[in-house]
Amino acid sequence: MNYKTIERIKIVTGLSAMAIIVMAWLYPVFFLVVNANKTASQYAKGDKTEIIWGTSIIDNAITAWNKGIGDGVLNSLLYGFAGSALAVFFAFIAAYGIVRLKIKNGLIWFLIIYSGTVFPFQMYLLPLFEAYVAIGIYNTKIGLILVYVGLCIPFATFVLRGFFLTVPWEIQEAAKIEGASNFQILYKIMLPMAKAPLLLVFLIQFTWIWNDLLFGMVLSRSVGVRPITTVLTGMKDLYASMDGPTILTATVMASIPTLLIFLLLQKHFIRGLTLGSMNAGKG
Amino acid sequence: MSFLKKDKNQAYFYVAPAVILVGLICIYPILRTLVMSFTDNDGLNPAKFIGFDNYVRLFLDPNYITPIYNTIIWTVFATVFPVAIGFLFAYSMQFLPRSNYFQILVYLPATVSAAAAGVLFGFILDKSGLINQILSLIGYDHLVRDWLFRAPENTYSMIGAYTWQTTGINMMIFIVGLQGMPKEQLEAAKIDGAKGLTLVFKIVIPMIMPYFVIASLLALINSFRVFDQVWVMTQGGPGRYSEVLAVTMYREGFVLFDLGYAASVAVLISLVGLVFSYFYLRSVLVKEDVGN
Numbered sequence: 001m002n003y004k005t006i007e008r009i010k011i012v013t014g015l016s017a018m019a020i021i022v023m024a025w026l027y028p029v030f031f032l033v034v035n036a037n038k039t040a041s042q043y044a045k046g047d048k049t050e051i052i053w054g055t056s057i058i059d060n061a062i063t064a065w066n067k068g069i070g071d072g073v074l075n076s077l078l079y080g081f082a083g084s085a086l087a088v089f090f091a092f093i094a095a096y097g098i099v100r101l102k103i104k105n106g107l108i109w110f111l112i113i114y115s116g117t118v119f120p121f122q123m124y125l126l127p128l129f130e131a132y133v134a135i136g137i138y139n140t141k142i143g144l145i146l147v148y149v150g151l152c153i154p155f156a157t158f159v160l161r162g163f164f165l166t167v168p169w170e171i172q173e174a175a176k177i178e179g180a181s182n183f184q185i186l187y188k189i190m191l192p193m194a195k196a197p198l199l200l201v202f203l204i205q206f207t208w209i210w211n212d213l214l215f216g217m218v219l220s221r222s223v224g225v226r227p228i229t230t231v232l233t234g235m236k237d238l239y240a241s242m243d244g245p246t247i248l249t250a251t252v253m254a255s256i257p258t259l260l261i262f263l264l265l266q267k268h269f270i271r272g273l274t275l276g277s278m279n280a281g282k283g
Numbered sequence: 284m285s286f287l288k289k290d291k292n293q294a295y296f297y298v299a300p301a302v303i304l305v306g307l308i309c310i311y312p313i314l315r316t317l318v319m320s321f322t323d324n325d326g327l328n329p330a331k332f333i334g335f336d337n338y339v340r341l342f343l344d345p346n347y348i349t350p351i352y353n354t355i356i357w358t359v360f361a362t363v364f365p366v367a368i369g370f371l372f373a374y375s376m377q378f379l380p381r382s383n384y385f386q387i388l389v390y391l392p393a394t395v396s397a398a399a400a401g402v403l404f405g406f407i408l409d410k411s412g413l414i415n416q417i418l419s420l421i422g423y424d425h426l427v428r429d430w431l432f433r434a435p436e437n438t439y440s441m442i443g444a445y446t447w448q449t450t451g452i453n454m455m456i457f458i459v460g461l462q463g464m465p466k467e468q469l470e471a472a473k474i475d476g477a478k479g480l481t482l483v484f485k486i487v488i489p490m491i492m493p494y495f496v497i498a499s500l501l502a503l504i505n506s507f508r509v510f511d512q513v514w515v516m517t518q519g520g521p522g523r524y525s526e527v528l529a530v531t532m533y534r535e536g537f538v539l540f541d542l543g544y545a546a547s548v549a550v551l552i553s554l555v556g557l558v559f560s561y562f563y564l565r566s567v568l569v570k571e572d573v574g575n
Contacts, residue, residue, distance in 0.1 A: 014379050022388050028447065029391070031413055032403050048413045090301045097297030101290045109298050116309035120508040120556050122532045122549040126542055127315035128308070130326075150308025153301050182293055211396035213511045218537060229398035233515050244406060251402050255395045262394040266387055 036060060036252050040243035060249035064235075067242065069250045071223050072231030076210050077257075078141065079227055083148030084205035088198055090149070091156030096186050098157075099164035100172060110161060116154035125218050132219055139221045147215050152205040163197045164190070203265065207258045228254045319546035326540045337547035350519075350526040353438055354507065357527055360439070361506035364446040366498050369453025374483065376454075377461055386458065390451035397448065401515030404444035405431065408516070431517050434524035441525065445512050449505070453498045460494030461487075493566060500563035507559065508552050528552050 034050075035043055037057040046052075065073075094113060098106045128147065129138070137143035167190065175185050191198075209227075216227040223231070232254045235242050320337055324330035341347055372389055376382035392400065407413045408430040415427045430440045464487070472486045488495065510529035513519060519526030519534065526534070528548055536545030 011378075011380065014375075018375065018379055018382075018385055022385055025389060025447075026391065028403060028407060031407060035406070044411075048416050090304060093297040094301035097294040101294035101297060103294035103298055104291055109302065112310070113301055113305050116305045118557070118560055119309070119313050120529075120549070120552050122508065122510075122529055122552050123316045124309065124312040125533070126319060126536050126546055126549070127312035129537070130315075130542075131312075146304075147308055150304045153305050154309070157301060182290060182297075207394070211398070213396065213398045213514070217514075217533075229396050232402060233398050235402075247402060248406060251399045255399045258394050258396070259391075262391070263387075 032248055032251060036245055036248040038245045040245060043244045056245065057249055057252075060246045061253060063246050064250040064253060067246075068223050068226075068231045068235065069228070069253055072226060072228035073253065075141070075144075075225060076228040079144050079148055080206040080209045080257075082145045083209045084152060084202050086145070086149045087152030087205055088156050088160075088202050091153050091160050091201070092194065092198065093186065094153070095157050095160035095164050096190060099161055100167075100185075100190070101182060110157070113157045114154050116151070117158070121214055125214070128215075129218050138219060139225050141225055143219055144216070144225065144227070147219060148209045148212070151215070152208065156201045156205060159197060159201050160194070163194055167193065200265075203261050207261055210258050316546045316549050319543055320550045322543045322546075324542040324546070326542050330543065333543070337544050338551070340544065341547055341551065346523070347531065349523055350528050350531045353525060354527045356435075356438055357442060357509055358503060358507045360442045361445050361449075361509065362499055362502040364442065365449040365453050366495070366502050368446065369450045369455075369498065370457050370495075372450065372454040373457030373461055374487065376458065386454065389454055392448045393451040395448070397511035398515050400444060400448050401512050404440075404447075405516050408440050408444075431525075432521050434521075437517050437525040441512055441516050444516070445506070445509065448512075449502070453502065456494055456498045456501075457491065460491035464490050496566045497563070500559055500566065504556055504559045504563060507556060 031048065034052075035048060037054060037060075038046070038052050039056050039059075042052055042056070091113075094109075097103050098110050103109055132138035132143050137146070171189060172185055175189055180188070211229065212227065213229040213233065216230040220226045220230065226234070232247075232250055235247050235250055319330070321332055321334060322330040323333050323336075372386075376385060379385070409415075410429045410432075412430075414430060418424070418426045428436060431437045468490065469482075469486065472482060477486055508529050509527055510533065513525060513527050513530050514533070517525045519530040523531075529552060532545050532548040532552065535541045535548060
């Protein structure tokens with residue numbers, strides 16, 4: 001055998017080994033999907049590794065949807081879209097003010113906003129709950145949107161500040177000379193250039209809001225307000241009344257949106273998420 | 284120039300909404316929690332200032348040995364496993380063509396919420412769940428047990444589930460690090476006869492040390508304040524055998540309404556977290572190009 005053949009054998013062996021490891025790594029996902037597609041008695045009595053070809057997952061999905069997952073999905077979509085979009089908007093104009101309009105003591109203003117990523121969320125819970133009850137926005141959709149906006153602004157400002165630092169100054173000066181106002185420069189020049197980072201930050205924050213459990217638990221209580229994660233974990237507490245496959249189907253439903261976002265953007269997203277999780281605030 | 288000065292004044296209108304929102308949602312609660320931790324606030328009666336009593340109680344109450352001990356176990360193992368396995372994945376991907384497909388698959392669990400993964404692993408670790416079925420299938424009946432209802436098995440099982448979820452992030456950090464590694468130095472070491480583990484420990488790991496520091500500190504920060512996974516899988520139970528400090532804080536605050544005491548637990552979590560964060564931010568600022 002020549003050198004090339006040996007190299008090829010090595011690569012094929014390596015690829016096969018990695019394929020087996022990755023399949024084992026994803027076995028929990030396989031378990032999830034296979035058992036979501038069973039009836040209650042098939043799951044309770046049967047072999048958990050067995051595949052049953054059928055459409056039980058559709059019945060399970062309908063049951064889960066009617067038992068609260070539907071409300072949870074719709075609520076979380078609202079929180080994800082509104083919370084993330086508003087946070088990105090406020091962060092965008094703030095980063096513009098700090099970097100491009102050169103606010104006095106810009107670094108200090110940035111650090112004040114960025115400080116929102118440094119402390120663990122345990123520091124926020126009690127006063128937020130107390131204040132929400134006092135002003136009457138506990139267990140309201142507005143209340144949850146508000147908290148998600150506030151929590152998402154720091155990281156979004158961090159990324160968008162990075163973007164504004166890379167935009168050449170000549171563009172802004174030329175527009176200034178032609179008489180454009182600051183808002184026109186932001187809206188007509190910066191916004192079209194910032195589409196990619198804006199979308200990325202929006203999707204990262206949407207994913208974070210969709211996956212949040214803690215604030216949903218602390219600031220909401222009723223089915224009409226609770227986000228998907230709290231509804232899902234609540235189903236598990238009502239173990240007796242809810243069968244295994246229905247809860248597993250609900251788990252699939254709760255995971256689909258963020259999974260789609262991830263598969264759509266893949267590498268960009270991984271990079272962004274890695275960056276995002278490296279901001280200490282987002283665990 | 285006059286228009287520049289005008290810009291600077293206008294800038295306040297652009298920055299104000301973000302500062303106000305962060306002030307209300309993040310900064311005010313942080314300060315209020317700090318104040319609360321020195322009071323006997325129970326949500327009903329007027330709160331009295333009681334100095335460091337909550338903190339003294341936290342360290343003297345034998346009930347809190349378990350959560351503190353569990354938190355230490357979490358911090359150690361939920362850092363070591365995800366970082367080590369993440370590195371192993373990243374390093375072995377180096378030698379494979381089209382490894383980006385594998386990377387995406389390994390990363391996949393990280394995109395799902397901790398709540399969903401917690402529910403899933405609740406089923407896998409259940410008494411009649413997947414793990415026990417496989418164990419009895421391969422003849423290890425003596426290992427069959429109620430994984431989430433026995434200490435210390437429950438803590439280690441949950442760390443396993445957590446590792447599954449967070450390894451992907453560490454892998455990506457190391458892939459970035461390995462890609463930036465100067466290839467000449469690696470080739471030179473290979474020519475000198477370094478291979479296998481020697482190559483990894485003597486050449487590769489020292490070269491990407493900054494990434495190890497970043498990944499480990501990040502894992503420390505996150506595992507020290509783990510909440511979602513534990514709450515979803517055991518709620519800290521049975522009893523408080525698998526409780527960690529973040530669960531203690533939630534339980535004291537929102538189940539027992541001992542708000543002052545809960546606040547002191549939150550402050551304790553923050554203080555330790557801030558020490559990790561300080562070193563973390565320092566190493567990220569040194570190595571600012573990470574992730575690009």
